Amino acid sequence: MSVFKHVPVMLLLFSSITISAQENNSIQFTNGSFNEALQAAAKSGKLVFVDCYTSWCAPCKWMEKNVFVNDTIHQYFNKQFINFKVDMEKGEGVSLRERYKVTSFPTYLFVDAKGNQVHRTGSRMSVQDFITEARRANEPGNTLADMEKKFNSGDRSLKLLTDYAIVLQRVNGGQFDKVRNELISKVKEEELNTALGWTIIKNFARDEEDKLGSYLIRHRQQFNAFADEASIQTKLNQLASSTMYGLIRQKRNAEFFDKLTMMLRDTSYAAQRNAVMLQIEYYLTNKNAEGFLAVARTAQAGAFRNNPADLSFVARRAGYQANGDTAILKQAYEMARLAAQLEPEEYSNQGTLAESCYALGLKEEGLKAARKARLLADLETSKIQKIAQALVDKLEKLN
Template identity: 45%
Template sequence: MKKLFGVLICGCLAGIGMPAFAQEETGIRFRKDAFSAVLEESAQSGKLVFIDCYTSWCAPCKWMEKNIFVNDTAASFYNTKFINYKIDMEKGEGPELRKRYGVQVFPTYLFVNGRGELVHKATSRMELQEFIEEGKKALDPSRAFSALEKAFAQGNRSKETLLAYAQALQRTDRNKADSVGRLLVAVLKDADLTTPVGWATIQSFAWDEEDRLGKYFTSHLNDYTKLYGAAATAKVQERLMYGALNALMRKKDSTAFFTRLSTWQRATDPALQKKALMMEAEYFLSAGDVKNFRRVTDSGLQGLLRNDDMGLGYIARRCEYLGEGNRPLLQQAHKLALRAVEIDPKEYSNQSTLAHICKDLGNKEEALQAAEAAYQLSLAETSKIQGLAKKLLDEIKQL
């Protein structure tokens, strides 16, 4: 009787115009109404609308939904401060809103007012505090994207404005972000680089050990560690190291490459050890060294990558791409892809990767089985993914 009473109450409330929500009982409460109704509520309440722009095939979108949107801290902040709305950019009103707000990547997060005007914009997967910080920026007239864009257009070139605008652009327009970032670096003096503004600039724009920011950071590493902590400086070091290793790989400087890589290989952090293994595999793959590629990836299968289907799948796809016609490489890629499917057989990309590799090897029966599994999984994805899966399945049937 209590359960029936509750159902009747909910039905009555919905019938008298209460906002409709998605089915989540916990986490951020997203409206299910038409966008016009959400804007009307925003105009009446004065609250901004937070819009999660996603697609069904977007892995970072799914990660945010699974890890951040359900978080109590995120939910408390967003449910209090915003009217929350989420929409698939490929269905219903999605394509129209995508065009209206220039959404190019997924996920994109829009913050709009009751008139539908864009106030703030950000993109990509985020950790909890970063996600909450974007909401705080939207609420701050001095830090919201639209305000920064207006200040820049009006000629404001202060260090603080350039930094905030460049950082905001990193989530929406990387080319323009780099352009504004170069303006910022040009106005910063060496004495500025250890200040909070300089440190934030290094955190956002230091990508190369050989450019001004990278060189200054490296030569003043102890100062940055004392001022901003070992954990924060380690992240910048890791990014610069990654860039240096890729540069050495392109130069085919094996001595310097493996000398630098040994730092990660000797690390106690398993995440760095895994990155070292992935980089080593990429090196041997790009060099066409089948023997050592097989040795490194076999080690990964037994250890660091044993339960990492994403890592295994990535290497397998790289192997197929770079090793076309090289049967020994494709056979190794098959081992990696097969293990990825064992770990998560319900992941579309795992089944699709295995099907492609089996097709290249001429293993029709196994290729067909994986392609059929990939096609069934694709039915929950976009029409584009479904089309690719169907095309692959048809090609294998014709072998």
């Protein structure tokens, strides 16, 4: 584990703005008001990066722990922006939430010294995606505001539609659908055989049967010029999974099992894991307890035996879709119990075990897990704490 060093509180351009005393290997946020951050931006010629969060937002916490501490991220942000974070449910965060129409968390704003929004993004994302959005904010002509102006003025170039849709998918679902659909209807097949075409397919193909996905499958080899084999295979796997979940919903059973047979030929862990998840979803959706139990027990003894996250996920999913089937509930309990044994300090594992116990009327064991989950929730958000306490309460009332 890295050794974290504290940096001293420093003046930032003028005395009323200070850098938070925190680890020097994370994004450094200013103390002070939003207006003071804008004044600092005016003096420095930088944009203000605004981290809009809430106390209960789990993706906000994840980004803080896993992305803000990345060397590339904090070095870029600390050099390029005045960084300001604000709880959208407290103090001036309430008015800023209204001013910038923030409806989901985390939302990340990039504003100029006058408070005008230049760029915007949000949600949990990878280091690479986050740095891409930050650099976009500093590129004239490539920000969300710039692209919006171009689009509204009639620009329908493939490059503009592609870039605009990539940004919109994190901040405006309705407008994203509009731009994505226009892009897909506009792009010609011969234009997909390009680096830009790969970007379009990688970001917007949804399944094997749509225009983009089917083109990739039919012309897979030509994309070796634009992407590495691993990236192409990852996209193909995503398309296959999406298609198969669609087949489950549409009850196209024969097609589902034909594709499953092909998937099982891939002996990689990722493919085998995906096949297990698809089979579990198929059998649960079709209320086939026997099929579910066969797959779940095999996975528990094999591929998932040392994977508490997957064990816990299947247990939650099975508990949700069991419809009172005791055999399914018992299997969910067994998987939840193993997950909690493998990783006892993980909140979700203890919470899942407590829920499984509740479904089977196992009050004593359930309360033990629920109380453990409640303690672990103190390290999480206030929303999770409330959920954990509610779980303790309902188990205490169990006869």
